[in-house]
Amino acid sequence: MTDGGRHPTGDGAPDALMEGAVAAVREARGLLDGDIDGLLRSATLRRVTDRLTDIEGLLPADHPARTFVVPQLGALIGLRCTHDGDVDPGEGETALRHLRWADRALPVDHPPAVESRTVLVGLLLGRAVAVAPEPPQANLTEVQEVVERLALAPMSTDFHETTAAVRRRIARSMARPAPDPVADAVPADQACSRMHSVDTNRSHPLEDLVHWRGELPELLQAVRQRQAPSLVVFDRSHVVAALEKTISGLVTLDQLSAWAQAVHFEDEVNIDEAHEDVLTQFLYEVSTPELFGPVTTETRERWLHLMRMSQKAADEA
DSSP, X not given: OEETTTEEOTTTHXXXXXXXXXXXXXXXXXXXXXXXXXXXXXXXXXXXXXXXXXXXXXXXXXXXXXXXXXXXXXXXXXXXXXXXXXXXXXXXXXXXXXXXXXXHXXXXXXXXXXXXXXXXXXXXXXXXXXXXXXXXXXXXXXXXXXXXXHTTSOOOHHHHHHHHHHHHHHHHHHHSOOOOHHHHOOOHHHHHHHHHHSOTTSOOHHHHHHHTOXXXXXXXXXXXXXXXXXXXXXXXXXXXXXXXXHHHTSSXXXXXXXXXXXXXXXXXXXXXXXXXXXXXXXHHHHTOHHHHOOOOHHHHHHHHHHHHHHHHXXXXX
16 A cells, blocks of 8 residues: 555555565576676675665565575675685674574575575685684584585485585594694604505506596596595695696686586595685585586686685795
8 A cells, every 4th residue: 555656655565675675686696697706896796785785674574575585695795705805704794694594494495595505505614714724613513504404405416416525525524533743643764665665657546636637537437447445635736736727728617617526526535634624615616606606717716816825824834
């Protein structure tokens, strides 16, 4: 109802709020369907985020529009936080508050909630980087719970394969005992003995995969046909080398995504414990373009900068 045909009354307010919420979310979806990295640098993102924030502030606690406004707002702010290391810490807390509400209040098959959970996993893993080398058990526990709910969502086979890989890695991280530098130390004579006992002529398919030595289909075939288990450690140098391959034109960005997926799915690839969270975040994002958007040159440059700065900080420590 309106007063004189122009001003909404209390009876018409819920409909007006719903219409405004739908329009704002539709605009946000249009942004997210494009280039994520380009979006993060645009003034449009701030405008749309502010618009959703204003609408959220007008919604009563029980208004049905909250089921898609809150998740969308959380996803927008969360993506900015996971992709931009210069955001205000308060934005991270705001994103977590919205994403956690969506995760816990909405069903497992609710599409906006599924998107919120994927962003929440990336945000939690990214926030954990600052507390390395000790595993952030509280964050990992929450990530594990969120991923369990993602596993129940009616999504594609690729989505569930990625989710399963994340679940396995988190379970291994949580089960791993804290490192003991004294107990883990290898005497020099034993280290030399082990070095000389290595068969330099033996093929190591997993080593070839993480170093990306050759064509990806042949590498994957060799990994599947290997006769004995062989653990390898995946570290930042492997990421940097792979990213640099795309710069030199040796591989494409789509192939980078396929490589990251192959590494992510291999249970016998152990991620470097000292930088496990940032490396897991890289694999999760780059191997899942259907969730985080296609891998672009901006994505590559962002991760290359992050890995190089991380290495520089470690060298100066």
